[in-house]
Amino acid sequence: MVLEGIAVTTLIAVAHGTRSANGRRQLQELAAAVARKRRGLDVRLCYVDVQEPKVSAIVPTVRDAVVVPLLLSCGYHVRVDIAEAVAGTGIPVTAPLGPDPVLLGSMLGNLPPADAIVLAAAGSSDPGWRADVEGVATRLPGGARVGYVSGTGPRVPDVVAQLRREGARRIAIAAYLLADGLFYRSLSEAGADSVTPPLCRDAAVADLVLSRFDGAFVNAEDGRLTTVGSRL
Incomplete structure (x- = not known):
């Protein structure tokens, strides 16, 4: 790919990071x-957290690259951590992976029949x-219904329990989490009947990463070096 006349051969994939050995393997x-x-x-x-190398350590080692956040929304890590890492470098940052129809399709494809569904996500105070x-x-x-595994807002087990009180017999959790880790493993103890797999287990997510990467070059044609990605 060529960005402003320069051949770009590096994709910097920036994940959150996890202490889970299985989650680390999935991201790799x-x-x-x-x-x-x-x-x-x-x-x-x-x-951006927990693991090394940090994005701030990788950016200075490359000359021509595009950063693709392996994150599910444009929250603090994108707006602050990644933005600070690339400041002054001219390296474009694409939109994060989510929200995107690919991720929605992955969850839908793994949901069994259920009376009620809980969308389980990592918590954040970021309104976006x-x-x-x-x-x-x-x-x-x-x-x-939305349940969070951290931070403020309704917790996943509490949402599941409320649905039981309302009469739901089969409850499925749609895990809006990229990889295995403490957050994902907690869902197995939330009281639901099933949990969808981490999103990165879906082969289509690799194509989504490349779509974000390619989007940087599409937008570069009209002078912008970031991509808004695909919205739901």
Whole structure:
């Protein structure tokens, strides 16, 4: 790909980070899948929290790159951590992976028949993040209720318990989480009958990462170096 006359061969994939060995492996597999799909593309996996290397350590080591946040909304990590890491470098940052129809389709494809659905997401005080999560919930069957695994707002177990009191017999959790980790594992103890797999387990997510990467070049044609991505 060529951005402003420069051949760009590096994709900096920025994940949140996790202490879970299984979650770390899943993120590595996602980055490897992206690299396999685009021969010659150097995919550098880094993080904004918990794990090393941090995005701030990777950015100075590359000259021509595009940053793709492996995050599900444009919250604090995108607006602050990643933005500060690329400040003054000219390296474009694409939209995060979510919300996107690909992620919605992944959850829908893994949902069994249920009387009620809980969309489980990581908590955040960022109003944009919460609005994105609410928007995803409205597009799940029956208008799913939102539950958070951290922060303020209704917790997933409490939402599940309320649905039981209302008469729901089969409750499914749609996990709006990219990889395995403490947050994802907590869902198995929330009292629901099923939990969808982490989103990065879906092969379509690797294509979504490349779509974000390619979007930077589309927008560069009219002078903008970021992409708004696909909205629901």
